[in-house]
Amino acid sequence: MSLAFAIVLVVLITEFILWFGYSQIANLAYGVYLNAFERERIQKQRKIKRDILSIKHDLSRTSSQDQFAKWAKLRRKLDSKMSELEKITTSLVYLKTTFEIKFTTFLWVVANGVQIFMVIWYRSSPVFYLPQDWFSPITWIFSMPFAPSGSVSVPFWFFVCRKFVKKAIQIKRDAVPLYHKYAPESVKQHGQLLIQWCKTQIRIFTPIVVQWVNANVKTFCNIIAEKAKSSEEKKVPSPSTNGTSASTSNEEINDASKTEEKEEKILEKNRE
Known part of the structure; x- marks a missing residue:
């Protein structure tokens, strides 16, 4: 029965995505992404907008004839701020388009790819078995295409779950106008x-x-x-260990040389 509940969960998620809309979910996810990873850029954009408004306010109060130097300085500052704002907005627009494309692709994979994978992977697995006396003449329809006879196949269970969820959504859509038409005002306010x-x-x-x-x-x-x-x-390795290892190796070399000298002296005495 775990396979049956997994299929029901997948169908609910996919139908919710289709009912709510790819674009709406992508916009919500983009807002969360901006607040999580692009907060500095958003704050910079807001600051530039505030600066532009203040500069425009000062520029409107400055005369271009009587205070030309101040007016020209404010104008140059306004142009630079406008160029910065344009760069940030273009980068954010590009980021939004790329994010929406990637996220909608991910949603499509979640909505359709998981179903296709489950249908292929569990093509011969029964979701559950029906009682023998139920639907005895047409039990082969429920087990199509590769499930054992007397059982419900994965494609058929997907079909039933989708039909049920779509019917529930349709009933909800039909009930909303009736609610607005016949519900009391107190219920509507609450x-x-x-x-x-x-x-x-x-x-x-x-x-x-x-x-x-x-x-x-x-x-x-x-x-x-x-x-x-x-x-x-x-x-x-730490330098202290390197030093100790080097000192030990030098001592071993000295000991070996001393033993060789002793052996040579002993050989010379024997020759004499």
Whole structure:
């Protein structure tokens, strides 16, 4: 039954992606990505916009005839700020397009690639077995194409789950106009208040969650870097050990030379 629940989960995720829309999910993910990894660039863009507004305000209050030097200086400053803002906006637009392409590709792989992989990998595996008395004349349909007879195959279970989820979404869409038409005003007001409260809570807690994730990722990376440095330091021998090894090797060489000299002296005495 774990395979059946896994297929149900995959179908729910894919149908939610299709119902919510690739572009909407990509926009939400892009906002999270900007807050997590491109916050400095966003803050710089906002600062430049504020500077441009202040310069325009000063420029509007400065006369180009009476205070030409000040006006020209403000104008040059405004042009430089506008060029900086244009560069940042073009880079952010390019980043957004590339991010949306990559993220939509990832969503497509999640929505379709996982299903294709599961259908191919579990093509001959039964999801679950049906009782023998149920659907006895047409049990072969449920086990198509390669599952054992009397069982439900993975493609057929995918088909059933998708149909059920799509039917539920259609019922929900049909029920929304009826709700707006026949629901009491008090219920509508409470529903709107609940939706607004949920939106405010999401806006409040999203930056907190992003900051927490960034902090944990940074600490995790620092821990890994420290472990790598410590392992490298352990591998590299210390200079003190090098000195001791060199001194021991010199002592061994001296001892060997002394023994050779003694042997030569003994041989000379024997010859005499």
